[in-house]
Amino acid sequence: MPSSSAASFEPSSPKRLRRSPCPIACCLDLVGDRWSLLIIRDLLLGRSRFKEFVKSPEGIPTNILSDRLERLLRHGILEQVPATDGTKRLAYKLTPKGTALCPVLTTMRDWALEWEPGSRVGLQSI
Numbered sequence: 001m002p003s004s005s006a007a008s009f010e011p012s013s014p015k016r017l018r019r020s021p022c023p024i025a026c027c028l029d030l031v032g033d034r035w036s037l038l039i040i041r042d043l044l045l046g047r048s049r050f051k052e053f054v055k056s057p058e059g060i061p062t063n064i065l066s067d068r069l070e071r072l073l074r075h076g077i078l079e080q081v082p083a084t085d086g087t088k089r090l091a092y093k094l095t096p097k098g099t100a101l102c103p104v105l106t107t108m109r110d111w112a113l114e115w116e117p118g119s120r121v122g123l124q125s126i
Helices: 021-029 035-044 050-054 062-074 102-115
Strands: 078-083 090-093
Touching: 021 035, 021 062, 035 062, 035 090, 035 102, 050 062, 062 078, 062 090
Parallel strands: none
Antiparallel strands: 078 090
């Protein structure tokens, strides 16, 4: 398990470019943009292919989707696996690190359902 101490923060390391050693800031550096958690949501809901992510109701542009998938791969949040349909194309799968974000998304969903008028569960539950 990664250390939570500030001593492990290495701002000069190319793998650990972070604004600060704050755990919330570190998490946001990986998944705090407009799209990454939606991609993770889609993976939790069973989507696994690029074309399936493009069809999500939020309408992620393909260039941004490619960039976010690459970032999530690079940081070990997801991995590429052979597609289950037997084609040569690859699919995406959450790693244990990515799956560990499920309670975060569930909490965000529950918060929005309680506090944001007009929010609703439009896809099957996480």
